Amino acid sequence: MQPCRLSDRAVISLSGPEARSFLQSLVSNDIERLQPGHGLYAALLSPQGKIGFDFFLVEGDGAILLDVAATARDALLKKFKMYRLRARVEIEARDQLGVYTAMSGHPATRPTPYTARAVTFRDPRFAGLPARSIGAIAEMPADLPGPGAYHEVRLQLGVPEGSDFGFEKIFALDGGLDELHAISFEKGCYVGQELTARMKHRATSRKRPVIVTAASDLPLAGTAITQNGDIGEIIATYGSRGLASVRLDKWEPAKNTEAGNSAITLTKPDWLSNG
Numbered sequence: 001m002q003p004c005r006l007s008d009r010a011v012i013s014l015s016g017p018e019a020r021s022f023l024q025s026l027v028s029n030d031i032e033r034l035q036p037g038h039g040l041y042a043a044l045l046s047p048q049g050k051i052g053f054d055f056f057l058v059e060g061d062g063a064i065l066l067d068v069a070a071t072a073r074d075a076l077l078k079k080f081k082m083y084r085l086r087a088r089v090e091i092e093a094r095d096q097l098g099v100y101t102a103m104s105g106h107p108a109t110r111p112t113p114y115t116a117r118a119v120t121f122r123d124p125r126f127a128g129l130p131a132r133s134i135g136a137i138a139e140m141p142a143d144l145p146g147p148g149a150y151h152e153v154r155l156q157l158g159v160p161e162g163s164d165f166g167f168e169k170i171f172a173l174d175g176g177l178d179e180l181h182a183i184s185f186e187k188g189c190y191v192g193q194e195l196t197a198r199m200k201h202r203a204t205s206r207k208r209p210v211i212v213t214a215a216s217d218l219p220l221a222g223t224a225i226t227q228n229g230d231i232g233e234i235i236a237t238y239g240s241r242g243l244a245s246v247r248l249d250k251w252e253p254a255k256n257t258e259a260g261n262s263a264i265t266l267t268k269p270d271w272l273s274n275g
Helices: 019-024 070-084 148-156 193-202
Strands: 009-015 040-045 051-060 063-069 090-093 097-101 118-121 132-136 207-214 224-226 230-238 241-247 256-259 262-267
Touching (some): 009 097, 019 063, 051 070, 051 132, 063 132, 148 241, 207 230, 230 256
Antiparallel strands (some): 009 063, 009 090, 051 063, 097 132, 118 132, 207 241, 224 230, 224 256, 230 241, 256 262
């Protein structure tokens, strides 16, 4: 896909001698796996194990940088500062930094790749997604298109993020965060860890996000999906394509079904099939 600026994303930085231990005690993935040039995908869950915020973490500019939905930035800042207590960690918004995808280079008039001026990492969720970069907005191309092409690719692959999960509505495992590599089951305690681990080991998580399509615009998020009873609901709509949360134990008879008065098709995404 073509390079684009994800103008619907924002950057938060955490720095200081206890930044890593602070995050390790809070987020769902193992911060010890965070290495230069390699990003992590993680979430901050509610104590009940539901997804509050999802984000990427990468080292850069002398700090740990978080790539998060712009609409969630202020709430996440507030939550981190609530948890900080006396930890020696600085938490701040970095409005001078932007998030980009599929950045590689520039025409021959400027042979230095823009990725050399940014922190670039492979999207850890699924190989079909483009690489991500965080860079100073003033040093990056000013004429890039917005995030439309990225979201088209993401939705074709059925990868949920940000507002698709809602706020503290979906359990981490029901949201596919295990298959999307956002959860470590080997690290120590973090917020929501107890219930997430219990659901994993008792195999009580039965729902996952899948791709939903229709011939015309989909019904609103929250619409029940029915075929011989409710099997799930639509959680995000983008015209005629979106995402639905369905019960895996009722998957086979539900590929072609209904939501509201609309005929819909449900497709299992490759990341879930291979997860």
